[in-house]
Amino acid sequence: MNKPMRRVAVFCGLLILALLLRVNYVQFIQAGELQNDEHNRRVAIERYAHPRGDIIVDGEPITGSIETDGTDYRWKRTYSDGEMWAPVTGYASQAFGSNQLESIYDGILTGDDDRLFFSRTIDMLTGKERKGGSVVTTLNADAQRAAFEGLGDRRGSVAAIDPRTGAILALASTPSYDPSDFAGMGNSDAEAWASLQAEADPEEPMKNGALRETYPPGSTFKLVTAAAALEHGLLDDVDQDTDYEVPFELPETAGTTVPNQIQNVGCEEGSITVGLQWSCNNVFLGISADLGNEKMIETAESFGFNEYHDTPVRSATSSYPEDNAPQNAQAGIGQASNRATPLQVAMVAAAIANDGKLMEPYMVEQLRAPNLNVVEQHQPTELSRPLSPENAQALQEAMEYTVEEGTAEPAKISGVRVGGKTGTAQHGVDNQESPYAWFVSYAMTDDGSPVAVAVVVEDPSGSREDISGGRLAAPIAKSVMEAVLGS
Amino acid sequence: MSSTANTTVASVGTPSRRNTELVMLGFAVLVTVLAYANTGLALDGTLPAGMVAYGLGLAGIAGAAHLVVRRWAPYADPLMLPLCTLLNGLGLVLIWRLDHEPRLQPANAAPSQLMWSALGVALFLGVLIFLRDHRVLQRYTYISMVVAFVLLLLPLFFGADTNGARIWVRIPGVGTLQPGEFAKIVIAVFFAGYLMVKRDALALASRRFLGMYLPRGRDLGPILVVWAVSLMILVLETDLGMSLLFFGMFVVMLYVATERTSWIVFGLLLSVGGAVFVASFNYHVGQRVHNWLNPLELGSNGGVTETAQAMYAFGSGGLLGSGLGEGYSRLIGGIATKSDYILATVGEELGLVGLMAVLLVYALLIQRGLRTALAARDPFGKLLAVGLSGVFALQVFVVAGGVTGLIPLTGMTMPFMAQGGSSVIANWALIAILLRISDTARRPAPVPASSTDAEQTQVVRA
Numbered sequence: 020m021n022k023p024m025r026r027v028a029v030f031c032g033l034l035i036l037a038l039l040l041r042v043n044y045v046q047f048i049q050a051g052e053l054q055n056d057e058h059n060r061r062v063a064i065e066r067y068a069h070p071r072g073d074i075i076v077d078g079e080p081i082t083g084s085i086e087t088d089g090t091d092y093r094w095k096r097t098y099s100d101g102e103m104w105a106p107v108t109g110y111a112s113q114a115f116g117s118n119q120l121e122s123i124y125d126g127i128l129t130g131d132d133d134r135l136f137f138s139r140t141i142d143m144l145t146g147k148e149r150k151g152g153s154v155v156t157t158l159n160a161d162a163q164r165a166a167f168e169g170l171g172d173r174r175g176s177v178a179a180i181d182p183r184t185g186a187i188l189a190l191a192s193t194p195s196y197d198p199s200d201f202a203g204m205g206n207s208d209a210e211a212w213a214s215l216q217a218e219a220d221p222e223e224p225m226k227n228g229a230l231r232e233t234y235p236p237g238s239t240f241k242l243v244t245a246a247a248a249l250e251h252g253l254l255d256d257v258d259q260d261t262d263y264e265v266p267f268e269l270p271e272t273a274g275t276t277v278p279n280q281i282q283n284v285g286c287e288e289g290s291i292t293v294g295l296q297w298s299c300n301n302v303f304l305g306i307s308a309d310l311g312n313e314k315m316i317e318t319a320e321s322f323g324f325n326e327y328h329d330t331p332v333r334s335a336t337s338s339y340p341e342d343n344a345p346q347n348a349q350a351g352i353g354q355a356s357n358r359a360t361p362l363q364v365a366m367v368a369a370a371i372a373n374d375g376k377l378m379e380p381y382m383v384e385q386l387r388a389p390n391l392n393v394v395e396q397h398q399p400t401e402l403s404r405p406l407s408p409e410n411a412q413a414l415q416e417a418m419e420y421t422v423e424e425g426t427a428e429p430a431k432i433s434g435v436r437v438g439g440k441t442g443t444a445q446h447g448v449d450n451q452e453s454p455y456a457w458f459v460s461y462a463m464t465d466d467g468s469p470v471a472v473a474v475v476v477e478d479p480s481g482s483r484e485d486i487s488g489g490r491l492a493a494p495i496a497k498s499v500m501e502a503v504l505g506s
Numbered sequence: 507m508s509s510t511a512n513t514t515v516a517s518v519g520t521p522s523r524r525n526t527e528l529v530m531l532g533f534a535v536l537v538t539v540l541a542y543a544n545t546g547l548a549l550d551g552t553l554p555a556g557m558v559a560y561g562l563g564l565a566g567i568a569g570a571a572h573l574v575v576r577r578w579a580p581y582a583d584p585l586m587l588p589l590c591t592l593l594n595g596l597g598l599v600l601i602w603r604l605d606h607e608p609r610l611q612p613a614n615a616a617p618s619q620l621m622w623s624a625l626g627v628a629l630f631l632g633v634l635i636f637l638r639d640h641r642v643l644q645r646y647t648y649i650s651m652v653v654a655f656v657l658l659l660l661p662l663f664f665g666a667d668t669n670g671a672r673i674w675v676r677i678p679g680v681g682t683l684q685p686g687e688f689a690k691i692v693i694a695v696f697f698a699g700y701l702m703v704k705r706d707a708l709a710l711a712s713r714r715f716l717g718m719y720l721p722r723g724r725d726l727g728p729i730l731v732v733w734a735v736s737l738m739i740l741v742l743e744t745d746l747g748m749s750l751l752f753f754g755m756f757v758v759m760l761y762v763a764t765e766r767t768s769w770i771v772f773g774l775l776l777s778v779g780g781a782v783f784v785a786s787f788n789y790h791v792g793q794r795v796h797n798w799l800n801p802l803e804l805g806s807n808g809g810v811t812e813t814a815q816a817m818y819a820f821g822s823g824g825l826l827g828s829g830l831g832e833g834y835s836r837l838i839g840g841i842a843t844k845s846d847y848i849l850a851t852v853g854e855e856l857g858l859v860g861l862m863a864v865l866l867v868y869a870l871l872i873q874r875g876l877r878t879a880l881a882a883r884d885p886f887g888k889l890l891a892v893g894l895s896g897v898f899a900l901q902v903f904v905v906a907g908g909v910t911g912l913i914p915l916t917g918m919t920m921p922f923m924a925q926g927g928s929s930v931i932a933n934w935a936l937i938a939i940l941l942r943i944s945d946t947a948r949r950p951a952p953v954p955a956s957s958t959d960a961e962q963t964q965v966v967r968a
Binding site for chain 2: 021034049
C-alpha cells in the first residue's frame with residue numbers, strides 16, 4: 020500500500036503547491052491592479068482617512084475638511100463659495116469620486132504622491148497625523164467674484180488670463196453647483212448628485228462651460244481673421260481699405276449674400292479698423308474667402324485652435340475645420356462650423372495684447388508639501404507666436420478704437436487702455452435657441468497687459484443684434500478687468 | 507528482512523519526542539499570544555485586557571493536551587498537536603479581531619469559539635484516553651456507514667438554508683450543527699473497514715479493457731452508491747464542497763487499497779461528469795462557477811460581490827500585509843467573513859508572507875498525517891490515516907483554492923482557523939485519531955528476549 024500512498028502524498032504536495040502559486044499570483048503579481056481597482060473601497064477609505072490638503076487662491080484656502088462620524092470615510096471635503104469656485108476645484112466626493120484639480124492632484128492632496136514620500140515618512144516616524152499637500156492656483160479671487168456675480172442668474176461663462184504669463188485669473192460658469200452638497204455619502208448627497216445630472220437638469224450645471232464647452236465664437240472670431248489677413252500679407256495694415264461689398268456675396272454660390280448688422284457706417288469697402296469698430300461682416304467674410312481655408316486654419320491653429328489645452332484640467336478642443344469655400348468665408352465671422360471655448364477666445368485677445376506672443380494657459384502656480392516646501396513650480400511657457408509684434412500692436416490700436424468709438428464702448432475704463440470686441444452667435448436648429456452674446460477684451464498698463472477676458476452669456480431676449488454682446492457681456496468683462504487692475 | 511529485526515531496532519532507537527512537542531507547543535502558544543497583543547495594540551492602542559488570562563488559558567489547554575498525550579499516547583507524532591494549537595490560536599485571534607467590526611455577523615464570536623475549541627480539545631483528550639487502539643473502530647464498519655448516511659441526510663430533513671447551501675442542522679437551544687464535518691470522519695472509518703476487507707476482490711478480480719483494469723460489476727456497486735450519494739448531497743443540499751470531499755476521499759482510499767490507477771481514472775470521470783451535470787442544471791452551483799470565472803464582476807444588484815471583496819482583500823494585503831487589525835476585510839461583509847473567508851483576513855493583514863506561512867503549517871500537518879499512514883503497520887490503520895489526511899488536504903485545498911479564486915468557491919470552513927463549532931470539534935477529533943494511529947505505529951513492540959540473532963542483525967546493519 021505504500022507506493023500508492025507516496026503518490027497520494029505527492030498529489031497532496033501538488034495541491035499545496037498550486038495554492039502557493041495562486042496566492043503568489045493574487046498577492047504579488049495581481050496585487051497592484053487589485054489594490055487600485057475602482058471598486059476596491061480601500062482606495063476611497065484611504066483617500067478620506069486623513070484631512071485632505073487644500074486648494075489655495077490668493078493665499079487663502081477655498082477648500083476645507085471636516086471630520087464625520089461615518090464608519091468608512093472619516094474626513095469630508097468642504098468648499099467655501101463652492102458654486103463660484105466649482106469650475107476651478109471640481110469636486111471630491113466620498114460617494115461619487117472626484118474630478119478636475121481634486122482628481123488631478125489627488126496624490127498631492129491626500130499626501131500619497133511619491134514626491135511626498137519623505138514628508139510622509141517623517142510624519143509616520145514622529146507620530147504626527149498625516150496631512151496632504153496643497154495646490155496653489157493662479158486665480159484672482161476678486162476677478163473670479165466679479166465674473167461669477169456678473170453672470171448672476173444668466174447662463175454663461177467667463178475666462179480671464181494674464182496675457183504676459185498665461186496664468187488663468189478667473190474661470191466662472193453659471194449655472195453652477197456647490198460641490199459641498201454631495202461631498203459625503205448620505206442620502207442627501209445622493210439626491211443632490213442626481214439632481215445635478217443632465218437627465219435631471221438640462222442646463223448641466225456641472226458642465227464647466229468656461230473650459231469644457233465650445234460655442235460658436237461669432238464676431239469675436241473676426242480678431243483671428245484680421246490677424247490672418249495681416250500675417251498672410253493680404254492687407255498691409257489695419258487701415259488699408261478693402262474692396263468687399265455690402266451685402267457680401269459668398270463665393271461659389273448662386274448669389275447667396277450675407278448682410279451686415281449695422282448699416283450705413285462705412286463698412287462698404289472698409290478697413291480692418293472700421294470692420295472691427297462696427298463689426299462689419301463683409302470685411303471679414305471677404306478676408307476669409309480670399310485667404311482660403313488652408314491659411315485660415317493655419318492662423319487659427321497658431322492661436323490654439325484644433326487642440327486641447329491642459330491647464331492642467333483639460334479644455335475642450337476649439338475647432339476650425341476643413342470646409343468648402345462658402346462655409347470657410349462664414350467661419351471668418353465665427354458663424355460656421357468653427358467653435359471655441361471662452362478660454363480660447365481669451366487666448367486670442369491675450370496673444371494680441373501680449374504683442375503677438377501666446378503663452379500657454381495654466382491655473383496651478385505651485386504644488387506644496389504639507390511643510391510648505393515647493394514640490395513643483397510652474398514656469399510660464401510660450402505656446403506660439405501667431406502675430407508679429409507690429410501686427411499685434413496694429414490690432415491693439417484697432418481694438419482700442421473699437422472701445423473708444425465703436426461697438427465695444429461699454430467696456431471703457433477711464434485712464435486705462437482697453438481693447439475689445441463684441442460678438443453675437445446664433446445657435447440651435449434654424450437659430451431657434453437664444454443667441455450667445457460675446458465680449459472679449461484686454462486692459463493695458465505700462466507693464467504690458469495684465470488681463471485678457473472672454474465672456475459669453477446666453478441672451479434670453481433673443482436679440483440678433485451684434486450690439487447685445489456690448490450690452491450684456493461687456494459690463495462683466497469690464498468689472499473683471501477692473502478687479503484685476505485694482506488688485 | 508525479518509520483522510524481528512525491525513522491532514528490535516525500533517525498541518532501542520525510537521525516542522518518544524514528547525519534549526520536542528512541549529517546546530513546539532510553547533512556541534505555538536507564544537506566537538498566538540504575541541499576535542493577540544499585536545492586534546490589541548493596533549485596534550485599541552493598548553494590550554488587550556484579557557491577554558494574561560487568554561495566554562494562561564491557551565497554555566493551560568495546550569499543557570493539559572500535552573500531558574494527556576504524554577501519558578496515553580507517548581509515541582505519538584510530536585508536531586501535530588503544536589501545529590493544530592497554532593492554527594486554532596491564530597484563528598481565535600483573527601475572530602476576536604473581526605469581532606471589533608460591529609457590522610459583521612455573528613457578533614462577539616470569539617468567546618463562543620474559544621468554548622468550542624475547549625470542547626474540541628476535550629473531545630481530543632477523550633479520544634486519546636478511551637480509544638486505546640484504533641483497530642477497535644474496525645468493528646464498527648457498517649454501523650459507521652449507517653451513521654454517516656444519517657449525518658449526511660440530516661440537513662435535508664432538519665436543515666436550515668444558509669447562503670444557498672443546506673448543510674446546517676438547527677438544534678433548539680444549542681445553535682446550529684454542521685453534520686458534514688463529523689460525517690467525514692465516520693465515512694473514513696467505514697471506507698477503511700470496507701476496503702480492507704474488499705481490497706483483494708477489487709484489485710485482482712478485474713478485466714482488462716483498453717489497457718486498464720476494470721472492476722467487476724458486483725464490486726462496482728458500492729462505488730456507484732457512493733457516487734450517487736455524493737451527487738445527491740450536491741443536488742439536494744447544494745453542498746459542492748462536501749460532495750467533492752466525500753468522493754475525493756473515496757477515490758484516494760480506493761486507490762491506496764487496490765493500487766490500481768484505473769480507479770482514479772474512473773473516479774475522476776465520474777466526478778467530472780457529475781460536476782458538469784450539476785453545474786449546468788443547478789442555479790446556485792452555476793452562479794458559483796460564474797463568479798469564479800468573473801471574480802471582479804459586479805453583482806446583479808450592482809454591488810461588489812463577496813468574491814470580488816475577497817480578491818481585493820488579498821490584493822490589498824500585498825507582500826507584507828497591513829498588519830493585524832489594520833486591514834479592511836470587513837468589507838467582505840455577509841455572514842462568512844469570520845468563517846469561510848477567514849483566509850482573506852490572513853492574506854490582507856499578514857500579507858503574502860503570512861498566508862504562505864499559514865498554508866505551509868497546513869501542509870506540514872498534512873505531511874505528518876501521511877507520514878503516519880506510511881508508518882502504520884496494519885492495513886486498517888494505513889487506510890484510515892491516509893483517508894483522514896487526504897480529506898483534510900482536500901478540504902484545505904477546496905477552501906483556500908475557493909477563497910483565492912483558484913477553483914469555484916464552496917461553502918466550507920478552513921479547519922481550525924475558521925469560526926464554527928462543528929468544524930473545530932470534528933477536526934480536533936480527527937487529529938486525535940491520527941495521533942492514536944501514529945502512537946501505535948511508533949510504539950515499540952514489547953522488548954523481545956534478547957537473542958544473539960537479533961544482536962547479530964544489528965551489527966550487520968551497522
